[in-house]
Amino acid sequence: MQRWKINLIVLMSGNFLVFAGMTMIIPFLSLYLKQDLGLTDNHEIGLWAGLIFAANFVTSFLFQPLWGKLSDKYGRKLMLLRSGFGMSIVMVLMGFATEPWHLLLLRMLNGVISGYTPAAVSLVSATTPKNRMGFAMGTLQSGGTAGAILGPFIGGLLADSFGYRPIFYITGSFLFLASFISWLMVRENFDRSAAALKKQVSVVKGFRDLMVIRQLPVLLTITFLIQFAMLSPMPLMPLYVQELHGTTENLAFYAGFVGSVTGISNLISAPLLGRLSDRIGPTRILLISLAGAGVMLIPQAFVGSVSQLLIFRFLLGCFMGGLIPTVNSLIRKHTPDGMESRSYGFNSSALSLGNMLGPVMGGLLSGLIGIEGLFILSGILLFLTCIWATRALRARRST
Template sequence: MINWKVNLAVLWVGQFFVMAGMTMIMPFLPLYLKEMGLQDAQEIATWTGIIFAGNFVTSFLFQPFWGGMADRYGRKVMLLRSGFGMAAVMTTMGFAHAPWVLLLLRLVNGTISGYAPASVALMSTNTPREHIGFAMGTLQSGAVAGSILGPFIGGLLAELIGFRYIFYVTGAMLFIASMVTMLLVKEKFNAAEAKKQPKISVIQGYKDLRPIRQLPTLYSITFVIQFSIQCSMPLMALFVEELHGTGELLAFYAGLVASITGFSNMVAAPLLGKLSDRIGPQRILFVSLIGAAIFFIPQAFVQNVWQLMAARFCLGIFIGGLLPTVNSLIRTYTPVGMESRSYSFNTSALALGNMLGPVIGGALSGFLNIRELFLFATVMLAINAAWSYRTLLGKHKISDGAL
């Protein structure tokens, strides 16, 4: 019998280390480029954007391939491939001597990444169905905690040990997480049966899944979540400055506003996941989409930083109910033997939202201010909620459950 609670604890730590390692470079990346010899501010800004996005570009392209491999050879193998591979690449980043080298390594890192979707696929296929919602929510909280604390830890370490040594620390963290995964995570996987299945391409795999009408809806929800959050982020610091004015605490408030959504997300995700085990993930998903759409609205009308933080804290609560229920529902609707492939397409949708959100948000800033971008996000989420209600709740009336 697989001890799913041990798996969950180990993979929670692994998710935390992976996401913290991926985001640690955010606060000091421009300074690291300056240390390499770049001086022009515009050049530094351009390279920063390209290097940061590089990871998501290759992740978007390669995740479906690794998902197919996981369905054929096992999810734990993909966890170890990704974990040890990223540990080596992150350590190598500490030796980068030019921006193009760092970009190349970020592209390689995105190519071999896949710890998160493999974790989700392994947990979903090795957890009792009555606990899947709780497991998905808890796993999500580990990733969010890493995303929140990664930039903070990175900034702190930059002051203490310097930029290059952070990559060595990150590589060591990923190596330790991979070792613990190898020793403690157990998987129930029938390799002989999986090998009997015909080999299919990524495109054919998508064609096989596309007729399941719920899956495109779930992938779109993942994309819209990330896009909605990220499209306003390039302007967030300027918006905080507009509300607060210039001063010594401006950077602190800007960081707090950016991270407070993650804090409430981290707390809410396991609780809403557990509730979804009782009343159904479809209901939690629909209510969370409506709630997220609603709490983008007050952000367009706030008059001070504290009001903005309160609105974004409430937004994070509903965001916490989205990705775990999406992952739970993907497991429900995906045919047996194609779970990893299905989750990998969802990860590609996540990477696409992370990629296009800041780019399109920055482009729209020439026509819309940040308050109007918040309302734009509301419209996107509302449309997505209507589509999800029609696709996912058509056979699940609200009166059937607690809601």
């Protein structure tokens, strides 16, 4: 088997373990704050959940460009292992938190050392033939999506049976296993001696050099807007499920199922849309996916039952499979060889910024417009992003 395919399989599996571990507790964060850490006011819970969820992405936004620079200097695999083993330790420590601010600080630390998935994307992009990039990016995301599917589902079952704290210890174990498998099996043809001889520029200078490439600022902005729109309603999703479900019986299971169903359709659609993007171009897939995701977000504000919510979340996932993978494909297409890690580092910062501001704004706005209003606003934002991206990317191609 070709080396790029072996790396892709291993890193897809690693992505699965990372996302399975990370999503076991995040969908139930508001319930954890309410039942284990003693918060009672729903608005206070929503605000804390948004801040804690976003804290990881605040520090990730700041540090990802640095890890991207070091990745180009010392190798992508080293950054992969640094992130994976470090996050496994931090995640276990979260199981010992007794106050909301404990979780806040640990999430910030997790963001400092995070970066398994961006490193995996960078490594795959550097070793995959360009004519197979759409397939590779879609397949890599499908591994993370599969983990995101099973993570909330398993976490819901464990939470109903044992409570929330054990999930942190299992999450740490998953992250450690993903890092260990990557250490054993991933191979990277990286010449550190040659990299050391290259002139090293600062993070700011590297950013300026990349932003001269006309397509990259547009793509980074699209990444930010996608994550901002998708994450805004998430801190209050378990409470929304509780409102629709009408009882606390098996609540964690249903909240996990709502989180999982989007991943199921995403898992199916990402490789298919990736193959299609190799044939008709990633730009078309990106624009169609933006419009489709916007359509599927708005009806979620008007559902009357959990089953109706599940239908629209499933359809949303079908279009989500064509968002970030196609952006990654386009970034690789327009980035000069040898600068892939920096490019993906900055894109990871844009993603983290969206992940950070989305939940915070969602938590702040929840007291005014509720989660129903957040669904509507998010859908409109994706529509506007689609219109702007159509014009911006077309203008870049014509210049």
